[in-house]
Amino acid sequence: MLRITDLHVRFGQAHILQGVSLEVADKPIAVVGRNGMGKTTLCQTIMGMVKSAEGAIEFDGTSLVGLASNKIANRGLAIVPQGRRTFPSLTVHEHLKLFSQGSNKPWTIERVYETFPRLAERRGNGGTQLSGGEQQMLAIGRALLLNPKLVIMDEPSEGLAPVIVDHLIEVLKQLSAEGMGVLLVEQNLKVATSVAETVAIMVTGRVATTMSAAALAADDDAKRRYLGVAAGGHH
Amino acid sequence: MAADLVLTIVLNGLTLAALYFIVASGFSLIFGLMRTVNMAHGALYLIAGYAGYAVFEPLYDQDVWWAWYAGVAWGVVVAAVVGTVMQKFLLGWMQGQELRQALVTIGVSIIVADQLLAFYGGNPRQFFAPDAIFGASAVPGVGNYPTFRLVQIGIAVAVGVALWVILNKTKLGLMVRAGVDDREMLAACGVNVPLVAIAVFALGAGLAGLGGVIGSTAQPLSQGMDGRFLLIALVVVIVGGMGSITGTALGAVMIGLAEQIGQALFPTYSVILTFVIMVAVLALRPQGLLGRATP
Numbered sequence: 303m304l305r306i307t308d309l310h311v312r313f314g315q316a317h318i319l320q321g322v323s324l325e326v327a328d329k330p331i332a333v334v335g336r337n338g339m340g341k342t343t344l345c346q347t348i349m350g351m352v353k354s355a356e357g358a359i360e361f362d363g364t365s366l367v368g369l370a371s372n373k374i375a376n377r378g379l380a381i382v383p384q385g386r387r388t389f390p391s392l393t394v395h396e397h398l399k400l401f402s403q404g405s406n407k408p409w410t411i412e413r414v415y416e417t418f419p420r421l422a423e424r425r426g427n428g429g430t431q432l433s434g435g436e437q438q439m440l441a442i443g444r445a446l447l448l449n450p451k452l453v454i455m456d457e458p459s460e461g462l463a464p465v466i467v468d469h470l471i472e473v474l475k476q477l478s479a480e481g482m483g484v485l486l487v488e489q490n491l492k493v494a495t496s497v498a499e500t501v502a503i504m505v506t507g508r509v510a511t512t513m514s515a516a517a518l519a520a521d522d523d524a525k526r527r528y529l530g531v532a533a534g535g536h537h
Numbered sequence: 538m539a540a541d542l543v544l545t546i547v548l549n550g551l552t553l554a555a556l557y558f559i560v561a562s563g564f565s566l567i568f569g570l571m572r573t574v575n576m577a578h579g580a581l582y583l584i585a586g587y588a589g590y591a592v593f594e595p596l597y598d599q600d601v602w603w604a605w606y607a608g609v610a611w612g613v614v615v616a617a618v619v620g621t622v623m624q625k626f627l628l629g630w631m632q633g634q635e636l637r638q639a640l641v642t643i644g645v646s647i648i649v650a651d652q653l654l655a656f657y658g659g660n661p662r663q664f665f666a667p668d669a670i671f672g673a674s675a676v677p678g679v680g681n682y683p684t685f686r687l688v689q690i691g692i693a694v695a696v697g698v699a700l701w702v703i704l705n706k707t708k709l710g711l712m713v714r715a716g717v718d719d720r721e722m723l724a725a726c727g728v729n730v731p732l733v734a735i736a737v738f739a740l741g742a743g744l745a746g747l748g749g750v751i752g753s754t755a756q757p758l759s760q761g762m763d764g765r766f767l768l769i770a771l772v773v774v775i776v777g778g779m780g781s782i783t784g785t786a787l788g789a790v791m792i793g794l795a796e797q798i799g800q801a802l803f804p805t806y807s808v809i810l811t812f813v814i815m816v817a818v819l820a821l822r823p824q825g826l827l828g829r830a831t832p
Binding site for chain 1: 708711712714715717718719721722723724725726727728729730
């Protein structure tokens with residue numbers, strides 16, 4: 303579905319992505335790694351929010367390099383960005399109304415409210431009056447309403463209460479079961495390994511290794527080396 | 538002072554405020570929401586006035602009853618088209634560079650004013666309102682009052698309501714408000730943000746055009762009106778608060794009333810009153826009366 307080959311991104315002198323290669327097929331894939339390894343930059347570059355210096359990004363066989371963000375979104379990619387980035391000036395319902403594509407699509411406003419009942423209770427509230435978890439649900443709902451073929455989620459579990467994280471895992475599994483592609487960037491290993499069978503580990507702007515979620519979960523040495531997680535696996 | 542005189546002054550202030558609101562709401566839309574500093578807003582007023590008059594005059598000579606309406610429509614269309622061209626080919630390139638946009642639009646307005654002078658000459662022009670809204674109406678407590686000025690208030694209210702509906706109830710309005718918060722994220726959700734900016738610019742420019750024809754019906758159209766109405770739009774938006782339609786209405790009413798009351802009480806220094814209000818607002822509430830504080 304999505305194929306990234308030798309992708310480089312520079313911010314002035316800083317070489318943020320140093321040749322990322324990654325392939326996302328039908329099964330969800332998780333990208334993990336410590337802070338500052340380039341995970342968010344990777345997401346933003348795929349969406350055209352950051353310009354790449356060299357390398358290829360192909361989606362369903364066509365190149366996305368150099369396209370404006372809105373054109374990339376129209377080809378079937380959606381992002382749940384780091385920090386949620388919901389629009390403070392719009393209420394919950396206005397967010398959903400703005401991006402709703404009609405009632406004949408798989409994801410409708412009603413379905414978002416069914417999936418996240420909390421949002422239905424807060425439908426009249428402005429973007430700034432929502433808790434972190436509610437903003438995250440809204441950011442996810444916003445992305446799903448675009449009915450994308452592939453959804454990119456950049457640290458969706460960040461700052462969420464454990465109960466909500468469990469709900470999030472269920473939603474992500476459900477999306478994948480319905481055929482939506484999922485590229486999940488996570489610091490939270492539990493979420494990453496629960497949702498995805500394959501985990502790519504990023505180290506200083508590259509994908510250092512790709513392994514199965516089960517293998518990573520069992521490999522304390524890899525966890526310590528790549529993620530700085532102590533043996534025992536609390537995170 | 539006699540009560541009817543006071544009421545007349547207040548009504549004069551309100552009708553002036555109505556014109557100021559029509560012009561300034563377009564400026565507020567472009568400046569407050571798209572963060573584009575359009576110093577050519579007065580030039581759009583002038584263009585619409587002359588363009589509308591070019592359509593109005595021959596029709597009026599033939600005694601066609603819709604001459605004035607045609608002039609209004611054509612003025613609005615021409616201003617909107619010029620605004621679209623400006624946003625597409627000049628200002629869209631320098632999104633977020635406010636100083637550059639200000640300088641470019643000042644340049645545009647100087648060129649436009651000179652070209653209009655070369656083409657139309659320096660004689661003032663004035664539209665005549667159609668018979669239906671010409672003449673005088675009886676207003677309780679005031680006596681006879683020019684009907685067109687009352688219509689002017691009605692048009693301003695209609696513009697305000699229409700803008701409120703567009704911004705709050707339509708998809709375009711939602712896109713505009715979301716774009717003010719986070720353009721990049723809005724684009725990543727599949728919205729063509731430059732196109733939204735062009736639509737907003739066309740709407741704002743069209744309002745300058747509407748102001749141009751209405752204003753040139755209430756008072757003569759001449760060279761220098763561009764600078765005058767640009768200044769008024771700036772003052773109204775600074776007082777009312779950027780990007781707030783209600784704030785623009787409040788600012789327009791304050792400035793319109795201040796001008797008329799000032800002229801009645803101390804004619805020589807009346808101009809100062811406007812700027813005293815602006816300075817006071819800037820000192821006490823820099824974001825404007827109803828503006829949102831920028832973090």
